[in-house]
Amino acid sequence: MNFQAIRVIYKFEMLRAWNTLLQSIASPVISTSLYFVVFGAAIGSRIEQVEGVPYGLFIVPGLVMLSLLTQSIANASFGIFFPKFTGQIYEVLSAPISFFEIIVGYVGAAASKSLILGTIILITANLFVDLEVAHPVWMVTFLILTCISFSLFGFIIGLWATNFEKLQLIPMLIITPLVFLGGSFYSVNMLPPVWQTVTLFNPVLYLISGFRWSFFEVADVGVGISLMMITIFLLSCLLLVWWMFKSGYRLKQ
Amino acid sequence: MKAIVKISNLSKTYNTGDQALKNIDLEIYEGEILALLGPNGAGKTTLISTICGIVSASSGSVTVAGHDIVSGYRITRDLIGLVPQELTLGAFDTVWNTVSFSRGLFGKKPNPAYIEQLLKDLSLYDKKNNALMTLSGGMKRRVLIAKALSHEPRILFLDEPTAGVDVELRRDMWRLVRGLQESGVTIILTTHYIEEAEEIADRVGIISNGELVLVGDKKTLMHELGKKQLILDLKHPIVDIPESLAKYALEISDDGNQLTYTYDTHSTRTGITALLQSLNEAGLSMKDLKTRQTSLEEIFVNLVRSQA
Ligand SMILES: Nc1ncnc2c1ncn2[C@@H]1O[C@H](COP(=O)(O)OP(=O)(O)OP(=O)(O)O)[C@@H](O)[C@H]1O
Ligand SMILES: [Mg+2]
Numbered sequence: 001m002n003f004q005a006i007r008v009i010y011k012f013e014m015l016r017a018w019n020t021l022l023q024s025i026a027s028p029v030i031s032t033s034l035y036f037v038v039f040g041a042a043i044g045s046r047i048e049q050v051e052g053v054p055y056g057l058f059i060v061p062g063l064v065m066l067s068l069l070t071q072s073i074a075n076a077s078f079g080i081f082f083p084k085f086t087g088q089i090y091e092v093l094s095a096p097i098s099f100f101e102i103i104v105g106y107v108g109a110a111a112s113k114s115l116i117l118g119t120i121i122l123i124t125a126n127l128f129v130d131l132e133v134a135h136p137v138w139m140v141t142f143l144i145l146t147c148i149s150f151s152l153f154g155f156i157i158g159l160w161a162t163n164f165e166k167l168q169l170i171p172m173l174i175i176t177p178l179v180f181l182g183g184s185f186y187s188v189n190m191l192p193p194v195w196q197t198v199t200l201f202n203p204v205l206y207l208i209s210g211f212r213w214s215f216f217e218v219a220d221v222g223v224g225i226s227l228m229m230i231t232i233f234l235l236s237c238l239l240l241v242w243w244m245f246k247s248g249y250r251l252k253q
Numbered sequence: 254m255k256a257i258v259k260i261s262n263l264s265k266t267y268n269t270g271d272q273a274l275k276n277i278d279l280e281i282y283e284g285e286i287l288a289l290l291g292p293n294g295a296g297k298t299t300l301i302s303t304i305c306g307i308v309s310a311s312s313g314s315v316t317v318a319g320h321d322i323v324s325g326y327r328i329t330r331d332l333i334g335l336v337p338q339e340l341t342l343g344a345f346d347t348v349w350n351t352v353s354f355s356r357g358l359f360g361k362k363p364n365p366a367y368i369e370q371l372l373k374d375l376s377l378y379d380k381k382n383n384a385l386m387t388l389s390g391g392m393k394r395r396v397l398i399a400k401a402l403s404h405e406p407r408i409l410f411l412d413e414p415t416a417g418v419d420v421e422l423r424r425d426m427w428r429l430v431r432g433l434q435e436s437g438v439t440i441i442l443t444t445h446y447i448e449e450a451e452e453i454a455d456r457v458g459i460i461s462n463g464e465l466v467l468v469g470d471k472k473t474l475m476h477e478l479g480k481k482q483l484i485l486d487l488k489h490p491i492v493d494i495p496e497s498l499a500k501y502a503l504e505i506s507d508d509g510n511q512l513t514y515t516y517d518t519h520s521t522r523t524g525i526t527a528l529l530q531s532l533n534e535a536g537l538s539m540k541d542l543k544t545r546q547t548s549l550e551e552i553f554v555n556l557v558r559s560q561a
Contacts, residue, residue, distance in 0.1 A: 002327075002360040003360075004356075004357045004358075004359075004360045004361060005358045005359070005360055007357060008353070008354050008357030008358055012350075015350075086341055086343075087337075087339055087341035088341050088342065088343060090302075090307050090337055090341060091355060091358060091400070092358065093305075093306055093307045094305040094306050094307055094330060094333070094335050095359050095360075096327040096328075096330040096359060096360055097358065097360075252307065252308060252309050253268065253307075253309070
């Protein structure tokens with residue numbers, strides 16, 4: 001195992017965020033605050049409660065997931081796409097590193113950054129509402145699983161993308177709609193029956209539902225199903241990335 | 254001499270259909286400096302990239318120190334340092350950090366004393382905290398060399414190290430290369446400049462169109478393939494070469510003052526004596542005469558031309 005290589009890749013990727021520290025911290029704090037002002041205060045004053053939870057509280061897990069998903073993907077995809085784009089990847093390819101070590105370095109760093117981001121958002125949210133977590137262990141488990149899976153997914157996108165447009169394509173056209181329609185800001189029960197069924201095909205719903213359950217013990221679907229879905233997603237990503245490296249996909253000519 | 258890199262029957266066809274390497278067989282000896290010469294698109298970079306693990310071979314095999322580069326990649330890559338042709342570097346990283354990063358990638362523990370000495374040897378030490386984007390092209394080239402040497406490799410590949418490099422840096426670079434050779438490092442470099450190969454290499458390989466046309470000891474190569482020329486300065490200019498001299502295939506300079514006779518150093522008869530006699534009979538007298546050895550460049554041009 002080439003631990004030094006993992007260490008330097010991880011450190012390099014973390015340093016990249018450190019160099020833009022203000023942006024890394026300020027942007028989640030500001031956007032979370034904005035969501036609270038718009039959804040929590042303005043709309044929340046009319047909705048008041050969803051399934052027995054005050055609306056301001058209800059949206060917290062969704063907000064966290066929204067940022068985690070988009071940031072994990074953005075971070076991890078850029079982390080591997082950029083050296084590929086500039087040609088600096090030659091160094092990683094010519095070093096005595098296995099694909100597993102490359103993933104641990106890049107995805108580990110992206111997931112760590114997301115985890116920090118999630119914590120910052122939770123702290124910010126706590127300034128607006130009184131957060132109580134019913135199942136802290138489950139909450140952290142969901143948080144970590146999400147960070148890892150979606151960083152891995154972002155890594156795959158970064159490997160697959162051949163230009164900046166493709167890099168943005170999947171996050172913009174698929175992920176963002178899925179998160180917004182996955183019950184970030186509402187309960188599925190508030191939808192007409194047809195749309196409830198449609199929503200069940202949205203994988204992000206299971207994530208948000210499970211995560212929300214760890215806070216308030218209210219969920220759209222069973223927490224077991226949520227856990228299973230995210231595990232399946234993680235395993236699929238692992239399988240895909242394993243195949244990509246095995247075949248030298250878009251990395252080696 | 255012991256071969257440290259063995260390339261057998263190596264071919265590479267890119268996805269685009271370009272066949273960049275065609276059945277290359279080559280042994281690189283431990284401790285030598287091998288220069289690979291060839292025109293643009295000959296396949297030099299592809300060959301190097303394959304050995305280093307950046308490009309995967311279509312067929313054939315490569316071993317480094319007895320280990321296959323695919324199944325034994327951890328061992329083989331550990332032994333190799335690569336200075337790429339393009340100046341591919343980050344922008345915001347500092348010199349020190351990027352060189353330390355490279356060392357770590359190759360699994361070596363941090364060694365600030367070694368990195369410090371390396372940067373000093375490459376006249377980069379005073380720039381160690383500078384961001385890479387603030388460096389000039391020549392300095393970036395040095396940084397790439399420092400990165401390649403950061404893990405103390407036994408084999409160093411330099412892909413066109415002198416492209417865009419001034420005389421001074423070139424001299425520094427050759428000094429460094431010789432120093433590395435003395436410490437036992439094997440060096441493979443590619444170049445378009447024949448003088449460079451002539452100056453620095455022990456052996457020269459010529460690649461053209463994906464084929465290794467020729468490889469050999471530099472001196473033997475020049476001797477064996479070299480033609481010599483006899484250059485005659487005439488006392489009085491002439492317009493045409495006299496009929497009686499036609500069989501010597503002389504070339505005449507534009508001003509008519511100089512005749513050039515090309516002969517093979519290896520043939521039993523060079524024909525010089527006969528030529529001098531014929532000149533005398535034709536009534537041409539000479540001011541001066543000298544001989545000249547064909548350079549690698551001419552050998553190279555001839556070979557590549559005969560390939561096409
Ligand atoms: N990534 C690639 N995809 C497709 N074809 C490639 C690729 N890289 C190189 N080639 C082709 O392979 C052939 C050999 O290229 P290579 O870069 O190895 O030549 P070279 O000898 O290094 O040339 P130069 O002196 O210009 O650096 C060329 O025909 C080139 O177009
Ligand atoms: Mg090249």
